[in-house]
Amino acid sequence: NAGVTQTPKFRILKIGQSMTLQCAQDMNHNYMYWYRQDPGMGLKLIYYSVGAGITDKGEVPNGYNVSRSTTEDFPLRLELAAPSQTSVYFCASSYAQSNEKLFFGSGTQLSVL
Amino acid sequence: EDQVTQSPEALRLQEGESSSLNCSYTVSGLRGLFWYRQDPGKGPEFLFTLYSAGEEKEKERLKATLTKKESFLHITAPKPEDSATYLCAVQAGSGGYQKVTFGTGTKLQVIP
Numbered sequence: 357n358a359g360v361t362q363t364p365k366f367r368i369l370k371i372g373q374s375m376t377l378q379c380a381q382d383m384n385h386n387y388m389y390w391y392r393q394d395p396g397m398g399l400k401l402i403y404y405s406v407g408a409g410i411t412d413k414g415e416v417p418n419g420y421n422v423s424r425s426t427t428e429d430f431p432l433r434l435e436l437a438a439p440s441q442t443s444v445y446f447c448a449s450s451y452a453q454s455n456e457k458l459f460f461g462s463g464t465q466l467s468v469l
Numbered sequence: 470e471d472q473v474t475q476s477p478e479a480l481r482l483q484e485g486e487s488s489s490l491n492c493s494y495t496v497s498g499l500r501g502l503f504w505y506r507q508d509p510g511k512g513p514e515f516l517f518t519l520y521s522a523g524e525e526k527e528k529e530r531l532k533a534t535l536t537k538k539e540s541f542l543h544i545t546a547p548k549p550e551d552s553a554t555y556l557c558a559v560q561a562g563s564g565g566y567q568k569v570t571f572g573t574g575t576k577l578q579v580i581p
Contacts, residue, residue, distance in 0.1 A: 396573060399513075401568075
């Protein structure tokens with residue numbers, strides 16, 4: 357099992373550019389999440405999904421969009437990248453939402469210059 | 470607002486020198502407290518879930534405990550391979566989406 361796979365691992369964007377961070381899981385988990393991790397800050401939830409076709413905003417959704425067309429995939433779209441979106445992005449999944457451990461991907465280091 | 474505070478921010482231990490990491494929390498309706506380990510350049514990896522005060526869980530040199538206000542991660546006779554950042558997270562609320570709040574972590578370095 358690969359678990360949660362994220363691509364790319366590193367990316368540099370110019371201000372105003374757009375990109376999609378890819379996330380796929382092979383554990384047949386219903387719940388998937390996107391977090392960002394900034395130095396000295398705890399992981400912050402951007403968006404989450406409770407199943408294919410269903411997504412909802414987390415704590416810091418502004419500037420991002422998501423879609424969930426299949427159980428396996430949960431891409432995160434950045435439109436009009438800004439320096440404030442420089443961060444490490446983690447995708448995670450879980451079998452259930454309550455009291456369930458999260459399985460994380462290895463992260464995407466994004467710099468917006 | 471749910472709050473999770475971890476201390477110390479960083480901890481340097483000699484190999485074999487036992488110590489504890491602290492996670493204090495303020496939440497309404499605790500559902501569970503989680504400990505994760507994060508190695509540089511990688512995503513967090515699950516260690517433990519604790520559900521109620523008085524509960525304890527162990528895994529190799531790690532032991533997690535929970536009270537109504539805080540959790541401790543005790544590390545007994547640590548080895549260099551235990552060096553990592555340890556994250557605490559709490560899940561709270563009822564019905565619908567139950568929010569998970571992460572602490573900022575304790576960076577542990579174990580020196581041979």
